[in-house]
Amino acid sequence: MNRRFLAKLILAFLILILNDFVKFVEPVVLTFIVFVFILYIFYDEINLKKIRIDQLIRQYQQEMNIVNKESSLRTKQLESIISNINFPMVLIDQHAQILLVNDNFLKLNNITEIKQLNENSPLHSELRNFMREAFLKEISNQKTMSIHQQDYSALSIPIYENGRYMGCLYIFQNITYILERERIQKRFIADASHELKTPVSAIKGMIEIINRPNFNDEEILRDFHQQIEIETKRMENIIQDMLTLSRNTAKNVLLNIENFNPYQLINDVIRSQQSNIQQKLLHVENNLSEHLVIEADRDKFYHIFSNLLSNAIKSSTQGTIRFESSMDDRFLSIKIQDEGVGMRASEIPYIFERYYRIDESRSRDTGGSGLGLAIVKTYVNAHQGTIEVNSKVNIGSTFTCNFPIRIVNKA
Ligand SMILES: Nc1ncnc2c1ncn2[C@@H]1O[C@H](COP(=O)(O)OP(=O)(O)OP(=O)(O)O)[C@@H](O)[C@H]1O
Ligand SMILES: [Mg+2]
Incomplete structure (x- = not known):
């Protein structure tokens, strides 16, 4: 027989005899008996619900495991990308805690272990100020700075998720070589114009004299020819030497x-x-x-x-x-x-x-x-x-x- 049907029968019987029964039994005991009946009636459903909750918990745990696996895979991928990138890089969260950092960043700051960063971090002062300012202002910023005699272009990239500030990524690019090349080029142009001015103006002066309408001095003409040849040779040498120097410093x-x-x-x-x-x-x-x-x-x-x-x-x-x-x-x-x-x-x-x-x-x-x-x-x-x-x-x-x-x- 259906358990719920049986319970209802007993309950109806109880209600029928309740008046007489109350007279003999204490109300507390009666309440207990009713509670036991209710439990008995709903035992199946409670049990069923418990099984369902267990299943849900297991399912939830499985999904969480998958999510955790995916997220640790993604973190590993990010870590390997950051550590393989040639630039010093560091990623900090909204509480200014380091999430990811690569060896190049540690080397840049003469640090051997990551834990030193979270202790009393001995970051290079200019770099630290740049990071702090960009973090507090939540801005994308770019600055050129000199660290250990090398020039770096520092870049900050604030990170937002659904409009919420989640932290900041910092990238440092060594631009010493680029700046050195720029300096060499500027110097080359300045040197070239300065050095070539003298022979060019000498040649120009001689040509002006030769071109005068009544100029007919054969001896001066021969001398000028000779000098123009010398000056031209000199210019050729200067250009050759300057090209050699502009291309070559001992390092390159x-x-x-x-x-x-x-x-x-x-x-x-x-x-x-x-x-x-x-x-x-x-x-x-x-x-x-x-x-x-x-x-x-x-x-x-x-x-x-x-x-x-x-x-x-x-x-x-x-x-x-x-x-x-x-x-x-x-x-x-x-x-x-x-x-x-x-x-x-x-x-x-x-x-x-x-x-x-x-x-x-x-x-x-x-x-x-x-x-x-x-x-x-x-x-x-x-x-x-x-x-x-x-x-x-x-x-x-x-x-x-x-x-x-x-x-x-x-x-
Ligand atoms: N053996 C030397 N004896 C005396 N002075 C020298 C000697 N070698 C170089 N110098 C001096 O050093 C200077 C610089 O020499 P450097 O070779 O750089 O230039 P340069 O000979 O004048 O021109 P370039 O070599 O470019 O044609 C020379 O102008 C010269 O005054
Ligand atoms: Mg010489």
């Missing part, structure tokens, strides 16, 4: 390393300047070891010693120019010694600066632009080498280049 010179014999290289350098050597009746000696073979960039070596020889020739009116070499386990030193005009000790520190010429008038006569030694230093440094100068006025100069390079053959 690309070396093309090969095996070569420096004795032969110096012979080639001397041969290329033979006419200037003979004109001045100078004597040039190549005292390098004939069978020496080294590993270095041949073209850059050629440029270095060609510049140094041209300086030695320009500074000498007589005497001998000598190339010598010496070496130990790690270094090859090649020096060039002249018996020319020499330099005062106070001038030596400046000669490697661009456009520095000790005697402007003499250097102009010799056609120099003051870029040669700047290029020499760039190329020596690109080989991790150093260059030393010893000089005495009216006695002569010695330039010594020391290269920590591999010597393939000493014999």
Whole structure:
């Protein structure tokens, strides 16, 4: 028989006898009996509901597990994206707690472990101020800052969800190289216009004189032709040197390393300047070891010693120019010694600066632009080498280049 039907029968029976029953039984006991009956009547439904609630809880737990798995997968994906991105990055939540951070950001702040960030975080002060301001104002901001001698472009991106501020993402891009290139370009344009102005105005002046209606002096014409040729050659050299310098700083010179014999290289350098050597009746000696073979960039070596020889020739009116070499386990030193005009000790520190010429008038006569030694230093440094100068006025100069390079053959 249906349990609910049976219960109703009992309840009806109870109500019928209630009046008499109350007389014998205490009301508390009666209430208890009624409660037990009600429980009995609804037991099935309660049980059913409990089973349903259990099922719902299980379902909810399963869904939560899926959501948790998905969210931890997404966090892992985000973490791996952020850690693989080359820029320092950090993501903080609306309570200024760090959610995600990559190693590059830690390195930028000289931090080894993430936990140091949440302690008394030793962030770089300018970076910290930038982060704090962007976080408090909830703004997208961009600022260039210098951290450990490097230039960074800092970017803040506030994050909103359904209009609610959820935190801020910060990205720092190292722009040192870009700014350096900009500086080089600006300097190149300024240097080029400054350096080319002099020969251009000289040529312009001569052409104006030649173009005068009654000009017919053959001798001056010949002289002007010669000077125009010299000035043009000078401009060509300046442009060539400036292009070399604008492309190359010691950091970005690309070396093309090969095996070569420096004795032969110096012979080639001397041969290329033979006419200037003979004109001045100078004597040039190549005292390098004939069978020496080294590993270095041949073209850059050629440029270095060609510049140094041209300086030695320009500074000498007589005497001998000598190339010598010496070496130990790690270094090859090649020096060039002249018996020319020499330099005062106070001038030596400046000669490697661009456009520095000790005697402007003499250097102009010799056609120099003051870029040669700047290029020499760039190329020596690109080989991790150093260059030393010893000089005495009216006695002569010695330039010594020391290269920590591999010597393939000493014999
Ligand atoms: N061997 C040397 N003896 C004396 N002075 C020198 C010697 N080498 C260089 N100098 C001085 O250093 C200056 C700078 O040399 P650098 O080679 O840079 O320029 P430059 O020879 O004048 O021009 P460029 O090499 O660009 O044609 C020279 O103008 C000269 O005054
Ligand atoms: Mg020079």
